[in-house]
Amino acid sequence: MIDIAFLRNHPDEVRENIRKKFQDKKLPLVDEAIALDEKRRALQTEGDSLRAARNAISKQIGQLMKEKKLEEAEAAKAQVNADAVRLSELEKETEEAQSRLTQVMMRIPNIISPETPIGKDDSENVEGKRFLEPKTPDFEVPYHLDILEKLDGIDIDSARRTSGQGFYYLTGDIARLHSAVLTYARDFMINKGFTYCIPPYMIRSSVVSGVMSFEEMEGMMYKIEGEDLYLIGTSEHSMIGRFMGQTLDEKQLPLTLTSYSPCFRKEKGAHGIEERGIYRIHQFEKQEMIVICKPEDSVAWYEKMWNYTVELFVSLGIPVRTLECCSGDLADLKYRSVDVEAWSPRQQKYFEVGSCSNLTDAQARRLGIRYKTEKGSAFAHTLNNTVVAPPRMLIAFVENHLRADGSVEIPEALRPYMGGKTEISVKKA
RNA sequence: GCAGAAGUACCCAAGUGGCUCAAGGGGCUCCCCUGCUAAGGGAGUAGUGCUGGAAACGGCAGCGCGGGUUCAAAUCCCGCCUUCUGCGCCA
Numbered sequence: 001m002i003d004i005a006f007l008r009n010h011p012d013e014v015r016e017n018i019r020k021k022f023q024d025k026k027l028p029l030v031d032e033a034i035a036l037d038e039k040r041r042a043l044q045t046e047g048d049s050l051r052a053a054r055n056a057i058s059k060q061i062g063q064l065m066k067e068k069k070l071e072e073a074e075a076a077k078a079q080v081n082a083d084a085v086r087l088s089e090l091e092k093e094t095e096e097a098q099s100r101l102t103q104v105m106m107r108i109p110n111i112i113s114p115e116t117p118i119g120k121d122d123s124e125n126v127e128g129k130r131f132l133e134p135k136t137p138d139f140e141v142p143y144h145l146d147i148l149e150k151l152d153g154i155d156i157d158s159a160r161r162t163s164g165q166g167f168y169y170l171t172g173d174i175a176r177l178h179s180a181v182l183t184y185a186r187d188f189m190i191n192k193g194f195t196y197c198i199p200p201y202m203i204r205s206s207v208v209s210g211v212m213s214f215e216e217m218e219g220m221m222y223k224i225e226g227e228d229l230y231l232i233g234t235s236e237h238s239m240i241g242r243f244m245g246q247t248l249d250e251k252q253l254p255l256t257l258t259s260y261s262p263c264f265r266k267e268k269g270a271h272g273i274e275e276r277g278i279y280r281i282h283q284f285e286k287q288e289m290i291v292i293c294k295p296e297d298s299v300a301w302y303e304k305m306w307n308y309t310v311e312l313f314v315s316l317g318i319p320v321r322t323l324e325c326c327s328g329d330l331a332d333l334k335y336r337s338v339d340v341e342a343w344s345p346r347q348q349k350y351f352e353v354g355s356c357s358n359l360t361d362a363q364a365r366r367l368g369i370r371y372k373t374e375k376g377s378a379f380a381h382t383l384n385n386t387v388v389a390p391p392r393m394l395i396a397f398v399e400n401h402l403r404a405d406g407s408v409e410i411p412e413a414l415r416p417y418m419g420g421k422t423e424i425s426v427k428k429a
Numbered sequence: 430g431c432a433g434a435a436g437u438a439c440c441c442a443a444g445u446g447g448c449u450c451a452a453g454g455g456g457c458u459c460c461c462c463u464g465c466u467a468a469g470g471g472a473g474u475a476g477u478g479c480u481g482g483a484a485a486c487g488g489c490a491g492c493g494c495g496g497g498u499u500c501a502a503a504u505c506c507c508g509c510c511u512u513c514u515g516c517g518c519c520a
Contacts, residue, residue: 044480048489055450055489058501062447073500080500204510247477370477377477 001105001333001366004037017111022120022328026107033104040097047090050083106213110362112327113299113336119326125339128322131314134343139404141346144395145277148174150406151398152427154278166267166282170391173424177410178285178390180417181316181397182260185287185388188312189258194289197259199238202229207241210367219268235261236384239290240367248371248380254293254301258387261286278391279351287387292369298358298381302336305385306356309340312388313353317411318400319343321350335360340386342396353393354386 007014011030018026057080064073117126141147148154153174159167170178190196208217208230222231232238239259248255262285278284289308291301306322313320325337337357341350361379364370370377401409406426410418 041480044489048480051490052488054500059447059450061500065447077500084500368478372476 001102001362002108002110003361003365004033004101004105007033007105007108008037013111014108018109020112020118020327021109021330021332023109026109029104029108033101033108036097036101036104040094040101043090043094043097047087047094050087050090054080054083054087106366107332109330109332110335110360112330112334113358115324116330116336117324117326118328120328121326122329124326125329126324126326128324128338130319130321131310132317132319132343134319135345135400136348137345137402137404141399141402143277143346144398147398147402147406147408148394150426150428151408151424153177153424156277163282166280168278168281168391172427173418173421174394176418177397177414177424178394180414181388181390181393182285182287184316184414184417185312186258186260188315189287189289189308189387192256192308194256194258197235197239197257199232199235199242199259199261201232201238201261203232203238203241204228205230207237207244210244211237211240220265222264222266231264232261233265234263234286235259235288236290239288240363240369240382240384243292243367243369245368246370247377248292248369250294250371250373253371253380254291254297257290257292259288259290261288263389277395279395281391284389284391286389289385289387291383292364292380293383294371295361295378295381298335298360298383301383302356302358305383306338306340309354309356309385309387313340313342313396315411315413316397318396320353323350323352331357333359333362333366335362342393343400344396345399345402351396353396354389356383356385358383 002014007030011034014030015027018024018030057076061073061076061080064070064076117124119125145154145156151174152172153170155169155171159169186196202224205228208221212220217230220233224230236259238261239257262283264283267280267282289305291298291305293301310320310322320340320342323339323341325334325339330337335358337355339352340354340356342353343349344351359382361381363382364379369380369382371380398408401411403409403423408424410421410423415422
């Protein structure tokens with residue numbers, strides 16, 4: 001959500017931003033917002049002055065009652081009553097104008113960064129940098145499920161019986177690898193100065209509706225029956241919810257947090273769960289980073305954050321690249337976003353393993369995340385980024401470290417987390 | 430989960446419908462006095478949000494959150510949240 005005062009003063013910049021995002025249908029929203037804003041302020045001014053008058057008369061009534069001047073008191077009451085109808089009308093209209101304005105403002109996209117490439121959709125996203133040479137082994141790399149099955153590391157069939165499509169049992173060394181990757185990632189971020197955090201895995205509907213739109217909620221969130229609770233789709237939900245409506249102390253910033261949680265997603269909609277395997281699933285685990293900082297620092301944090309993910313993957317010997325999200329593909333709340341993609345030797349292409357976003361103050365304004373300043377308070381900037389999210393990440397891991405004999409090498413950095421093991425060997429023919 | 434109690438500003442806390450659009454104290458800031466120390470005196474202290482105004486300076490909201498009653502609500506009524514105590518259950 002952008003600042004209404006900014007929109008009021010710079011409507012052309014807001015329109016230009018909408019055009020850059022190829023959302024020309026939304027152009028009328030700018031004038032709509034300006035009109036609603038004017039209306040709302042006029043209604044408030046009128047209501048405020050009626051309330052001011054009422055407050056004054058009420059005080060007089062109290063005085064008159066004390067002096068036993070009952071007739072005069074009754075006359076004053078009548079006077080207040082005369083305005084009561086108008087006032088309640090005004091209150092209703094003000095509330096209505098405010099909520100309509102909020103609805104319009106929520107549909108107006110955040111101003112995008114000057115660095116964001118202009119493009120219609122994901123086909124026009126722009127490759128950034130590559131890290132490590134993509135490998136192409138001289139043997140055929142099987143589908144990741146086949147690799148994992150040979151290592152006796154996965155049982156999809158049983159999971160389908162117990163839980164349905166989109167679930168998995170990880171077993172043995174692969175299950176251990178899964179935990180090791182998360183633990184390694186956790187320590188990696190702690191060493192970068194981030195504070196480790198384990199959040200609630202369920203949140204109330206009031207928090208859900210704060211952190212996402214109704215449509216997103218329908219497509220993603222699992223509801224607990226008979227409770228006002230939802231399973232989180234990412235730890236960002238409870239991590240950001242933690243600060244809703246809070247005014248932070250300037251000295252607390254930047255908050256640099258790394259959170260672990262399981263993530264639950266319905267994955268309803270266009271690209272539902274159709275693929276076999278563990279690429280798109282209902283349940284996964286994720287180490288996340290969240291930064292809440294002052295406005296002047298968010299651009300620098302954004303750069304640091306995606307670089308941390310790259311550094312982590314490189315330290316595990318997995319080639320990655322960045323893919324800058326173009327204007328048309330950028331979600332409305334985002335100022336700038338970049339995907340980190342890992343190399344798939346089997347598919348001979350990169351695929352998404354993480355996403356880093358700077359939301360500037362759009363999310364903070366929507367959720368009321370402020371910090372105290374000398375003059376008063378201001379909205380903070382919020383950023384989030386994936387550190388690592390297995391089991392999807394394991395696809396890249398096993399494909400890149402696969403040997404001709406079907407075993408998988410464990411990179412040096414991860415061995416302490418795997419009890420010193422150097423490889424995961426084939427268990428099945 | 431059941432029962433009881435509570436939630437007021439940075440902290441403690443008074444406050445059963447209008448002399449409270451929140452008393453008093455602590456703390457904090459500034460000033461005075463005392464050679465130092467201990468102590469004392471005075472002033473300030475509701476942060477914030479919305480809003481009017483070029484500004485000066487105003488208005489509205491705000492006593493856990495959301496509704497309601499009333500000319501008027503911290504105060505009365507309803508729902509919710511949180512905390513404490515006891516009982517129960519449980520990694």
